[in-house]
Amino acid sequence: MHVAVYLPLLLSLLAAPGARILAERCEPRLATWLLTVSAVVLAAASTASLALLAVTGLIRIPPLAAIGHWSLQVVQRDDPAELSVAVVAGVLLAAAAFAAARMMGRRVRSLARAALDAACVPAPDGLMILDDPAPDAFALPGLPGRVVVSTGMLRVLDEGEQRILLAHERAHLDNHHYLFVALAQFGAAANPLLRPLAHAATYTVERWADERAAAITTGDRDRVARTVGKAALAVRRTPARSPVLGMIGMIGRRSPLSGAGPVPRRVAALLAPPTGRRIAPALITAAVLLAAVVSTGHAALDLHFLLELAGA
Amino acid sequence: MVANSHEPGxxxxxxxxxxxxxxxxxxxxxxxxxxxxxxxxGDDLTYSTVVTILSRLHTKQLLTRTPRGRAYAYSPVADEPGLAARRMRGVLDERPDREAVLTRFVDGLSSADEELLRHLLGPEQDLDR
Structure with a gap:
C-alpha cells in the first residue's frame, strides 16, 4: 500500500514522452488504440489510487470507524498514509470525478446533437455539400454519420483529390474515431497528467484516416500528402493552437517538426516511408498499464487486509 | 480539449x-x-462590447458592413443557404465541445506551419493556384 498506491500516479508522468513516441513512431491505427486504452486504464488506476488514499483518511474519522467497527488504534498504528495525504487525495478525487463527469456529459450531449444534425441532413449517400465559398470539410458523427464538404473546398481540389478527401472523412466515421477521441479525453479529464495522450490521439486519428484514404484510393501516399497540404493552404485560417499545446510540442527533440501543427506533421509522415508494424511500443505500453493495474490491485488488497485487521 | 477547457462560461x-x-x-x-x-x-451591453461582437461576427462572415460616417453599419449576410451552412458548421453554436466532435479535414495553419508545409511539399508545387 505504501508504495504501490502511488505508482499509477507516477506512471501517469510517462504520458507525455510516451504519447510523443506512439504518435510519431507507431502505425497510426495501433497508436490510436494504445493511446486510448492507456488514457482510460491509467485514469482508472490513478483515480482508484486516489480513492484508496482517501479511504485511509476516512476510516480515521471516529464516527465512520464506529460504523465499520474498525479499531482506530490498529488503523493509526499501521498508518498507511499521512492524514494530510489522504485529505489531498480526497480533494483530487472529487475534482477528478467532477471533471470527468462534466466532460462526458458534455460530450454525450454534443454527440447526440451532432447525430441529430446528421439525421436532419438530406444526404442519401452520406455526403452533404454545403453551398459555401469558404473551403471546409468535416465528418459529422451520427447514426449514420455524414461527410460535410463545402463547395469552396471542392473547387480547390481536382477529382482525384476530392476522392481522397471523402475517403479520409469516411474513414473517420467508419472507424468511429470520435469514440476514441472522446474516451482518451475522458481519461485526460479525470487525470490531467494524461492530457498528452488525448492530444496525441486527436492527431493519430487524422493519421489513421490519411493512411486509410491512401489505401482506399490509389495507394499513392504522396498524393494524399499533397491533398492535405493543398486543402490546408486553401483554408489557411488563423492559428488556433493554444500556447499550452505549443509548449508541449517544444518539449522533446529539436527537429524542424517539433512544435509544428498537425498538418505539416501529417504531410511529413505521408511523405516518409510507411511506419511498419512494430511490436515494441505495444509491449512497453502493455507493461506500463499492467504495472499500473497490478499496483492498484495490490494497494486495494492491502487496504482490504488492514480493514479486516482493524475490524477483527 | 486543452485549448477549449478554459472559460467555457x-x-x-x-x-x-x-x-x-x-x-x-x-x-x-x-x-x-x-x-x-x-x-x-437597451442598456445590456457597452458600446465597446457591441463593437467587439459585431467585428467578430463580421470576421465569421455572418455580417456585411458598409462605412457610414465614422463607423461601420452592419447587416446580416443576405444569402440564406450560406447562413444555413455556417449554422451547420457550428459557428453560431459557441459550445466549446462542438468542435471536438467534428473531425475536420484540415485545421488552421500558423504562419510557421504554412512555411514548413510549402517547404515539405517542394517549390514546384503550385498549391495555391
Missing amino acids: RRRANGEREAEILAVLQEAGTPLTPGEVVEHL
Whole structure:
C-alpha cells in the first residue's frame, strides 16, 4: 500500500514522452488504440489510487470507524498514509470525478446533437455539400454519420483529390474515431497528467484516416500528402493552437517538426516511408498499464487486509 | 480539449450575445451602426462590447458592413443557404465541445506551419493556384 498506491500516479508522468513516441513512431491505427486504452486504464488506476488514499483518511474519522467497527488504534498504528495525504487525495478525487463527469456529459450531449444534425441532413449517400465559398470539410458523427464538404473546398481540389478527401472523412466515421477521441479525453479529464495522450490521439486519428484514404484510393501516399497540404493552404485560417499545446510540442527533440501543427506533421509522415508494424511500443505500453493495474490491485488488497485487521 | 477547457462560461455567454445581436440586425431590416445596436439592445451591453461582437461576427462572415460616417453599419449576410451552412458548421453554436466532435479535414495553419508545409511539399508545387 505504501508504495504501490502511488505508482499509477507516477506512471501517469510517462504520458507525455510516451504519447510523443506512439504518435510519431507507431502505425497510426495501433497508436490510436494504445493511446486510448492507456488514457482510460491509467485514469482508472490513478483515480482508484486516489480513492484508496482517501479511504485511509476516512476510516480515521471516529464516527465512520464506529460504523465499520474498525479499531482506530490498529488503523493509526499501521498508518498507511499521512492524514494530510489522504485529505489531498480526497480533494483530487472529487475534482477528478467532477471533471470527468462534466466532460462526458458534455460530450454525450454534443454527440447526440451532432447525430441529430446528421439525421436532419438530406444526404442519401452520406455526403452533404454545403453551398459555401469558404473551403471546409468535416465528418459529422451520427447514426449514420455524414461527410460535410463545402463547395469552396471542392473547387480547390481536382477529382482525384476530392476522392481522397471523402475517403479520409469516411474513414473517420467508419472507424468511429470520435469514440476514441472522446474516451482518451475522458481519461485526460479525470487525470490531467494524461492530457498528452488525448492530444496525441486527436492527431493519430487524422493519421489513421490519411493512411486509410491512401489505401482506399490509389495507394499513392504522396498524393494524399499533397491533398492535405493543398486543402490546408486553401483554408489557411488563423492559428488556433493554444500556447499550452505549443509548449508541449517544444518539449522533446529539436527537429524542424517539433512544435509544428498537425498538418505539416501529417504531410511529413505521408511523405516518409510507411511506419511498419512494430511490436515494441505495444509491449512497453502493455507493461506500463499492467504495472499500473497490478499496483492498484495490490494497494486495494492491502487496504482490504488492514480493514479486516482493524475490524477483527 | 486543452485549448477549449478554459472559460467555457464566458464563451457560452458570447454565443448568446452574438445570437442576440444577430436577431436585432435581422429584425431591423436595415444596416445598423454599433451605436444603433446599443440603442436597440437597451442598456445590456457597452458600446465597446457591441463593437467587439459585431467585428467578430463580421470576421465569421455572418455580417456585411458598409462605412457610414465614422463607423461601420452592419447587416446580416443576405444569402440564406450560406447562413444555413455556417449554422451547420457550428459557428453560431459557441459550445466549446462542438468542435471536438467534428473531425475536420484540415485545421488552421500558423504562419510557421504554412512555411514548413510549402517547404515539405517542394517549390514546384503550385498549391495555391
